[in-house]
Amino acid sequence: MEGIILNISNTKVIDMYKTMLKIRKFEEVAMNASAEGRIPGFIHLYIGEEAVATGVCANLNDKDYITSTHRGHGHIVAKGGNLKFMMAELFGKATGYCKGRGGSMHIADATKGILGANGIVGAGHNLALGAGLSAQYRGTDEVCICFFGDASTNQGTFHESLNMASVWKLPIVFVCENNGYGISMSQNRHQAIKDVADRGVSYNVPGVVVDGNDVFAVYEAADEAIKRAREGKGPTIVECKTYRQRGHFEGDPGTYKPKEEQEAWVKKDPIPRFEKYILENGILSEKEMKEVQADIDDQIKEAVEFADNSPQPELEIALQDVYSDIKEEGR
Amino acid sequence: MKTMTYMEAIREAMRIKMKEDEKVLILGEDVGAFGGCFGLTGTLHSEFGEKRVRDTPISEGAIVGCAIGAAATGLKPIAEIMMGDFVTVAMDMLVNQAAKLRYMFGGKISLPMVVRLPGGGGLSAAAQHSQSLEAWLTHVPGLKVVYPSTPADAAGLLLTAIEDDNPVAFIEHKGIYGLKGEVPDDIKPIPFGVADIKKEGKDITIIATGKMVHEALKAAEQLSKDGIEAEVVDPRTLFPLDKETIFNSVKKTSKVLVVTEENKRGGYGGEISAMISEEIFDYLDAPIIRIGALNTPIPFSPCLENFVLPDSKDILNGVKKLF
16 A cells, blocks of 8 residues: 555545445444344355445446445445445345345445345346446446456356457446455365456456555556546456455354465455555544544444334335336235 | 238337337347348348447347346347247346346336247257247246237237336247238237237137147137137236136136147146136136147157147147037
């Protein structure tokens, strides 16, 4: 992080810090609520990977699109998702983004260009094609960011979409969060390459590799790729090397991860690194930083209270919205 | 009225919507200057240009996924899957994505998209190019499934499909692409969920879909000579299904034969039969007869394929069991 001189205003730096903290604190609260049995089902946490979503989305506006993954909370927060509606959805409540029908893996917000987290590994690649095509077809300078993990690049969808996006020069940035694991499989066990970005060569798509725990490095690479996309020059792969500090899902003890590896990556945790930079460069004083932290804590607390106090969905909700114009029959 | 083939009617419906609405575009393999593998898109590429009639790489999953993403962000794509059989390659996109996004996303997303699926056998195209997979599609909540049997129905239903805010699987029987029929000069949308009685009768209800409608009509003509007046009901849309028209016909005739081209085992014909048994059993005078293809892959050699696929003779034999 040292030595990188970027043309980023202090306000933007502080915003990025707030976003990273929001994600981390959202995830920590979700982690505890899940352990306490207050969140039904499975959740996949983004702890340790915050710099990726933050650095990328800091370049976007509401008209740009993202496709996300099963590990989507971070992307959605970074793209401007509402914390209350997100938390309520995790709790399965009527006030959640999906009215309790989607849960953690299916949060979407079309008004913010969030085309949804997704429960199928690799599905977002193909959906991103459509958003990219649409942006191009309508003559806009909108872009679509396709977030995905290293392991999803073993799915055919990755290759199909990279190929089609390249042939049509679609405004898509493929952001690989290489967090070292596909569920329990370490990267060297699930693919015989180190850099996913290399896969772009097959499709004439340029690829760059950056330190995914350095929010500035991510920001800078994404900035360049997004500009390229907006200028009609086609897709880019931005591979961000990062680490999944938790298990695949909450409840997975992650025993397949070597202890030394985990410790080494925790030392490279993106948030303390960023805090150090902010303090050393006088962007925030320690007191101001504490105030920012307290403010985020309050926002997360409010989100949890909102979720806790929200009603369970009426059973009727299960029958609605299967179609725009047909309500399914009850039992 | 004017005479058109089934294929021309489908093309004409796309042309009408493309003229009307800049947001409508076609995606598919070889649909552009080549005009489609069956020649269906024909001259649409020269009429509307590369931007709106887009050749894609051979990537069915990406074609359907691209249509979903485009529909979610303001376009009205029509995706052509060259052979309906290849929908299996795109099944995740259709089943796990297109069908479920609106529901999972809290009803806040619309997917006005059509996936055209040339299905059915009879062309010696063998087991990977001849299937009738409608039961797989109707099984999935969130998809609408349309299966026209005539040029007029194909045109009218496709107009509706393109305007629909939900993903529509539009099955076309490729064996009747050349079938001619009367189409109104001013083609109007035909609403989904409205069956059409292709022939009235009082003695037995034959429910048939796609090409089997024509086999049923052929059988009905023969039956008429034998003094049996069959009523041929074409649901036209498999979901939503016009149960009312079907049930009213059954209440009148008290006998039912359901014929679809699918392998009989697990076919949608079974679902229709079950609905009748479950909801209006008391009106039945006899067991429901169900006709479908034999439960084999579709073989290549014409004599074998004819043996496996159902036709008017099978329908006649089925009806005769009840009289």
